[in-house]
Amino acid sequence: MPPTTDLVVQKIETRADGSLRAYLRSIAAIVWKDLAAEFRSRELIGAMLVFSALVILIFNFALELDIRTREAVTSGVLWVTFAFAGTLGLNRSMAIEKDRGCLDGLLLAPVDRNAIFFGKAIGNLFFMLIVEAIILPMYSVLYNVNLFQPGLILVILLGSIGYTAVGTLLASMAVQARTRDVLLPILLFPVLIPLLLAAVKASNGFLMGFEMAEIMPWINVMIAYDVIFIAVAFMVFDFIVEE
Amino acid sequence: MERTPKALKVLTWLTSAVFIVALYLVLIWAPQEAIMGDVQRVFYFHVAAGWVGALAFLVTAIVGGIYLARGEQRWDRIAVASVEIGVVFTFINIVTGSIWARPIWNTWWTWDPRLVTATIMLLIYIAYIMLRQGIEDPDRRARFGAVYGIVGFISVPITFASIRIFRTIHPVVVGSSDPTALGAFDMNAEMRVAFFFSLFTFTLIYITLLWYRLRLQQQKEKIEERKLTALSS
Numbered sequence: 001m002p003p004t005t006d007l008v009v010q011k012i013e014t015r016a017d018g019s020l021r022a023y024l025r026s027i028a029a030i031v032w033k034d035l036a037a038e039f040r041s042r043e044l045i046g047a048m049l050v051f052s053a054l055v056i057l058i059f060n061f062a063l064e065l066d067i068r069t070r071e072a073v074t075s076g077v078l079w080v081t082f083a084f085a086g087t088l089g090l091n092r093s094m095a096i097e098k099d100r101g102c103l104d105g106l107l108l109a110p111v112d113r114n115a116i117f118f119g120k121a122i123g124n125l126f127f128m129l130i131v132e133a134i135i136l137p138m139y140s141v142l143y144n145v146n147l148f149q150p151g152l153i154l155v156i157l158l159g160s161i162g163y164t165a166v167g168t169l170l171a172s173m174a175v176q177a178r179t180r181d182v183l184l185p186i187l188l189f190p191v192l193i194p195l196l197l198a199a200v201k202a203s204n205g206f207l208m209g210f211e212m213a214e215i216m217p218w219i220n221v222m223i224a225y226d227v228i229f230i231a232v233a234f235m236v237f238d239f240i241v242e243e
Numbered sequence: 244m245e246r247t248p249k250a251l252k253v254l255t256w257l258t259s260a261v262f263i264v265a266l267y268l269v270l271i272w273a274p275q276e277a278i279m280g281d282v283q284r285v286f287y288f289h290v291a292a293g294w295v296g297a298l299a300f301l302v303t304a305i306v307g308g309i310y311l312a313r314g315e316q317r318w319d320r321i322a323v324a325s326v327e328i329g330v331v332f333t334f335i336n337i338v339t340g341s342i343w344a345r346p347i348w349n350t351w352w353t354w355d356p357r358l359v360t361a362t363i364m365l366l367i368y369i370a371y372i373m374l375r376q377g378i379e380d381p382d383r384r385a386r387f388g389a390v391y392g393i394v395g396f397i398s399v400p401i402t403f404a405s406i407r408i409f410r411t412i413h414p415v416v417v418g419s420s421d422p423t424a425l426g427a428f429d430m431n432a433e434m435r436v437a438f439f440f441s442l443f444t445f446t447l448i449y450i451t452l453l454w455y456r457l458r459l460q461q462q463k464e465k466i467e468e469r470k471l472t473a474l475s476s
Contacts, residue, residue, distance in 0.1 A: 169394070173374070177374060179373075179376075183377055186370045190398070193402055194404075197402075224401065232393065236394070239390055240386065240387065
């Protein structure tokens with residue numbers, strides 16, 4: 001069966017039983033659609049990667065990342081890079097839906113609106129994690145620090161989840177505004193500050209080898225942030241895409 | 244053009260009178276603080292402005308929720324009016340704080356948790372106004388405004404909690420006092436009167452401004468409607 005008919009069949013099934021399994025399947029269908037489109041065009045991840053590399057290079061000159069300053073600022077540099085590269089990806093991923101009328105198509109599909117949100121958010125999370133998975137070893141090699149610590153990976157995962165949850169919600173608002181590319185970072189960054197702050201502090205704690213007792217409060221802030229904003233996005237997303 | 248309703252006129256005069264009394268209480272009647280001197284008098288309006296800012300954003304989040312539930316335009320009018328007033332008063336709060344901090348902390352600005360949260364709050368609601376300016380369709384504008392008003396309002400207490408993990412040097416006058424705070428003091432009975440009277444005054448100012456702003460919005464919409472009918476006929 002060709003993939004398109006497969007998708008249609010799936011959606012009809014969703015309408016038929018409306019169970020949790022069907023809900024999860026429609027989320028998976030949207031994630032799969034985004035990933036498939038990306039692996040064919042490769043425009044998003046490529047742009048995010050080149051941009052991230054540029055940001056790190058600029059930091060290198062701006063902060064003179066020599067061996068002494070590097071230790072203290074590595075987590076800050078990483079998170080600023082992820083945050084900037086992330087807006088690029090979020091803007092693009094929602095703009096594609098809007099410009100080619102795909103969002104209307106998605107909305108017409110007989111799936112729960114929230115499934116669209118989770119589908120897009122998980123897709124964005126994948127892109128973000130792929131970019132991070134390439135940036136981390138690159139940074140490790142360039143600056144000769146070991147970033148592959150389980151604690152740091154956990155922090156990056158938690159941070160990326162919160163980032164994409166809020167980011168997808170706000171990006172789907174921003175693309176519908178006149179000043180969209182300019183608007184997204186302005187809307188996103190002030191709301192993200194608690195998450196970024198906790199992420200930088202927690203990453204720094206792991207990199208500097210602090211006690212767990214000092215790092216835990218920050219991890220808790222991140223978990224609380226993730227849970228609260230996923231719940232809020234779940235409740236309000238309907239109102240953003242409603243026509 | 245409809246006339247200003249009588250109740251609003253009365254409220255305006257009442258607010259002006261109360262404000263003059265508040266000025267008297269704060270500037271003359273309240274005793275001079277022993278260590279800080281007259282600069283401590285900034286405190287009364289500083290806290291009152293901060294209170295109005297927080298109240299205004301709370302109102303925005305609440306009416307935003309009501310708007311999403313009911314879809315009636317009048318709730319959105321309250322939301323946008325409240326944000327505009329809140330932004331102005333939060334700004335007053337930050338500026339008066341700076342004026343006080345210069346002699347007491349010996350700097351206009353410091354990266355203290357309290358100051359950072361106030362600034363983030365200001366930035367969030369400036370973003371709110373920019374978001375609304377970017378959308379023409381009134382229905383969509385209202386929906387997005389409501390959503391962002393709620394999202395923004397939730398992020399403020401989280402920011403506050405997250406940077407509370409640090410110690411703050413900002414004094415806490417009402418309630419328990421942090422020993423690390425710089426410039427803390429205990430209010431005596433007269434100061435307390437002046438303080439609560441300022442809070443009351445600023446709340447009145449908020450209500451009055453909100454009312455005027457709502458009327459302005461209604462009149463704007465009426466003009467818009469008449470323009471459309473004039474153009475179409």
